Every structure is written in C-alpha cells, then in structure tokens.
Amino acid sequence: AQKITQTQPGMFVQEKEAVTLDCTYDTSDPSYGLFWYKQPSSGEMIFLIYQGSYDQQNATEGRYSLNFQKARKSANLVISASQLGDSAMYFCAMRGFNDMRFGAGTRLTVKP
Amino acid sequence: DAGVIQSPRHEVTEMGQEVTLRCKPISGHDYLFWYRQTMMRGLELLIYFNNNVPIDDSGMPEDRFSAKMPNASFSTLKIQPSEPRDSAVYFCASSLYLAGHTGELFFGEGSRLTVL
Numbered sequence: 001a002q003k004i005t006q007t008q009p010g011m012f013v014q015e016k017e018a019v020t021l022d023c024t025y026d027t028s029d030p031s032y033g034l035f036w037y038k039q040p041s042s043g044e045m046i047f048l049i050y051q052g053s054y055d056q057q058n059a060t061e062g063r064y065s066l067n068f069q070k071a072r073k074s075a076n077l078v079i080s081a082s083q084l085g086d087s088a089m090y091f092c093a094m095r096g097f098n099d100m101r102f103g104a105g106t107r108l109t110v111k112p
Numbered sequence: 113d114a115g116v117i118q119s120p121r122h123e124v125t126e127m128g129q130e131v132t133l134r135c136k137p138i139s140g141h142d143y144l145f146w147y148r149q150t151m152m153r154g155l156e157l158l159i160y161f162n163n164n165v166p167i168d169d170s171g172m173p174e175d176r177f178s179a180k181m182p183n184a185s186f187s188t189l190k191i192q193p194s195e196p197r198d199s200a201v202y203f204c205a206s207s208l209y210l211a212g213h214t215g216e217l218f219f220g221e222g223s224r225l226t227v228l
Binding site for chain 2: 033037047091095099100101102103104
C-alpha cells in the first residue's frame with residue numbers, strides 16, 4: 001500500500017526567504033508520480049509541481065522546485081523567495097498506476 | 113475551458129436525511145475521484161472511477177455511502193442516511209492518464225456538507 005508522510009504540521013518562514021517542506025513516501029509500484037498541491041484558506045486545491053519516478057532531473061516550476069531523492073524516498077518541496085500569498089496548506093501526494101493518495105499536509109505561514 | 117464542477121457548494125441537512133453530491137468532470141478525462149476532507153482525517157480517497165467503472169471503493173466508510181458514474185460527464189456521491197460525523201468537505205477530481213506521466217488531478221471547488 002502507498003503511504004505519504006509529511007512530518008511538519010506547521011512551518012513559519014520570513015518573507016523573501018526560502019523554505020523546504022518535507023515529504024517521504026513508500027510504495028511498491030515501480031512507476032509513480034509525486035505531486036504537490038497548495039490549499040489556501042479559500043479551500044481550492046491548486047496543483048503546483050510534478051515529479052515522475054523515472055525523471056532524472058528535479059522538477060521546477062517558477063519559484064517551486066522538487067528535491068527528489070529516490071533512494072531515500074523523499075520528495076521535498078522548496079519554495080524560493082517566499083511571498084505572503086504562499087501562506088496556505090501544502091499537500092504532498094503520490095500516484096501509482098491508478099489512485100492518488102495525499103499526506104496530512106503542512107501549514108505554511110509567511111511572516112512579513 | 114470549464115474545470116471540474118461540483119454542486120451544491122454548501123449543504124446543510126439534518127441527521128437522517130439523504131444527501132446527493134454531484135460532479136461534472138473535465139471533458140475527456142477518463143479518471144474521476146471522490147475525496148473527503150476533515151480536520152481529523154485529512155484528505156481521504158473514497159472511491160475512484162476509470163472510464164465510468166468503479167475501480168476501488170475501499171475508502172467508502174460505510175454502506176450509507178454510494179457513488180455512481182452513469183456516463184463520462186456526471187458522477188454522484190450519495191449518503192443515506194446522513195449522520196453528523198459525515199460533515200466534511202467533499203472534493204471531486206478528474207484526470208487524464210498519459211503514458212509516461214501519471215497525470216495530475218484537477219479538483220472541483222468542493223461541497224461543504226454540514227449534518228446537524
């Protein structure tokens with residue numbers, strides 16, 4: 001069975017600084033995808049970034065990058081130059097052949 | 113393009129009543145997922161469909177919950193009878209499976225259910 005673990009219930013970061021949100025996973029699927037979603041206080045789920053298990057390079061999308069360490073089964077999200085609008089819940093997720101499972105989430109607060 | 117459309121956005125009902133949540137996935141997507149989000153349990157996968165066929169309903173909490181997908185453009189999640197512990201935000205999401213890329217989920221805005 002797939003398992004996603006986010007060990008940081010809450011994180012604080014100063015505006016304009018970088019922050020890393022941790023995610024570890026466990027799966028027996030040989031091929032899988034790793035995803036990060038943002039959920040602001042308004043409640044919608046916003047897709048941020050994707051990493052395939054066979055991708056050789058770490059994924060990047062603007063200020064978001066995914067630090068993928070396959071041997072360690074970790075897929076940490078790095079947000080550079082934090083903005084006040086980055087304050088939200090962040091969910092790590094993994095998709096095997098079919099379904100997608102989510103971690104418990106990390107609440108990020110950006111301080112001015 | 114229209115995203116995933118869920119209705120109703122908010123539902124307040126009394127214990128024992130039947131609740132039906134509706135979802136219209138993005139046209140062309142072949143996967144549809146129902147999730148439930150609560151503070152205590154986070155985002156739980158309830159059931160998902162592939163090409164309108166239920167693939168895994170092991171996350172459906174009880175027989176009071178049922179889901180259908182009669183065609184590619186419509187799905188329902190029904191709770192009968194509803195109980196206060198069913199109060200949550202229910203999300204519908206759809207995706208397109210691409211070879212070599214497992215495909216991100218596109219979420220609806222959610223249906224917030226309150227059972228009194």
